[in-house]
Amino acid sequence: MIKVNIGGVPEHFNLAWYLTLKNGEYKSEGINLRWHDYHGGTGAMCKGLRSGDIDLAVILTEGIVKDIIDGNPSKIVQTFVQSPLVWGIHTAGHSEFKTVDELRGKRVAISRYGSGSHLMAYVNAKNEGWDLEKDLKFEVIKNLDGAVEGLTNNVADYFMWEKFTTKPLVDDGTFNRVGTCPTPWPCFVIAVRNEFLENNETDVKTILDIINGTTEEFKDIPSIDRTIANRYDQQLEDVQEWLSITEWSQELIDEKTLSAVQNQLLDLDIIPEKWAYDKLTKIL
Known part of the structure; x- marks a missing residue:
C-alpha cells in the first residue's frame, strides 16, 4: 500500500x-x-x-x-x-475603520508572503484604485488565530480571509466585515x-x-x-x-x-x- x-x-x-x-x-x-x-x-x-x-x-x-x-x-x-472564493475584508471589532476606503495605506495582516491573503490584498488594492507600492503595508500573522490576535492588539489594521470561515468571528464581534473581494478566477x-x-x-x-x-x-x-x-x-x-x-x-x-x-x-x-x-x- x-x-x-x-x-x-x-x-x-x-x-x-x-x-x-x-x-x-x-x-x-x-x-x-x-x-x-x-x-x-x-x-x-x-x-x-x-x-x-x-x-x-x-x-x-x-x-x-x-x-x-x-x-x-x-x-x-x-x-x-x-x-470564486469570496474574501471578507475584516477589521477588529473595536476598530475605528468602518469602510474599505478608510483602509488605504493601512497595515494588512497576511498569513505569509505568497499566501492568498497576501496576493488578494493586491487584487483588492487594484480594485480600489490604490497605489500598490505606497498603499500596502504587510504584517505577517501566520494564520487565522494570529489574525485575531494581531487585529485585536493593533498589530495590523485589516485582514482578508474567506468570508464564511470568518463569519462566526464577525457574529461574536471579534471582527467587523467592512467589505468583500471575490477572486476573478x-x-x-x-x-x-x-x-x-x-x-x-x-x-x-x-x-x-x-x-x-x-x-x-x-x-x-x-x-x-x-x-x-x-x-x-x-x-x-x-x-x-x-x-x-x-x-x-x-x-x-x-x-x-x-x-x-x-x-x-x-x-x-x-x-x-x-x-x-x-x-x-x-x-x-
Whole structure:
C-alpha cells in the first residue's frame, strides 16, 4: 500500500476529502492517503510541496501559480472548486475603520508572503484604485488565530480571509466585515509534486476519480448543510448560502482561464513573467 500525503485548509470546502477518507475509499484501492491540515494556508502548503512534506495540495489557484513560477517543482492537475472564493475584508471589532476606503495605506495582516491573503490584498488594492507600492503595508500573522490576535492588539489594521470561515468571528464581534473581494478566477486547484507525479501517476488518477465521485454529488448528500454547520461551527443559513454559490469541478483548469490568472498576477507585479500552459499543468 502506497502512502500519500495531502494538504489542505481545515475548512468546509474540503469536507469531501474527510468523507472519502472516513469511508476508506482510498485504502480499498491500495492507497494510504494521509490528510494534513494547513492552518497557515497556501503559503504553508507551497512550502510543504517544495520540501516533500506533502505530495498533493488542495490550494488557492493564484498562490500555486505564483509559486510554480517562483520555482516550486509541482503541476496543477485539476480544478477543485470552480466558483470564486469570496474574501471578507475584516477589521477588529473595536476598530475605528468602518469602510474599505478608510483602509488605504493601512497595515494588512497576511498569513505569509505568497499566501492568498497576501496576493488578494493586491487584487483588492487594484480594485480600489490604490497605489500598490505606497498603499500596502504587510504584517505577517501566520494564520487565522494570529489574525485575531494581531487585529485585536493593533498589530495590523485589516485582514482578508474567506468570508464564511470568518463569519462566526464577525457574529461574536471579534471582527467587523467592512467589505468583500471575490477572486476573478476558480479558487481551488489540486497540485502535485513533479517527482511524485512522475512515479505515481496512476495513483494520482485514482485519488482524483474517488474525490470527483463525491464532489459531483456533494450537494445531494442528505442533510449536508447541517453536517457542515455542526462540523465547522457555522450558522445553517450561512452554510446554505455558501452551498448555493459554490461549484466543484472535476476538470483541469483551461488554458484561457489560466492565462487570465497570469495576466492579473503579472499586472500586479506578483509574477515576473507568464508561463506556457503545459509548464504549469499536467493533463492526466
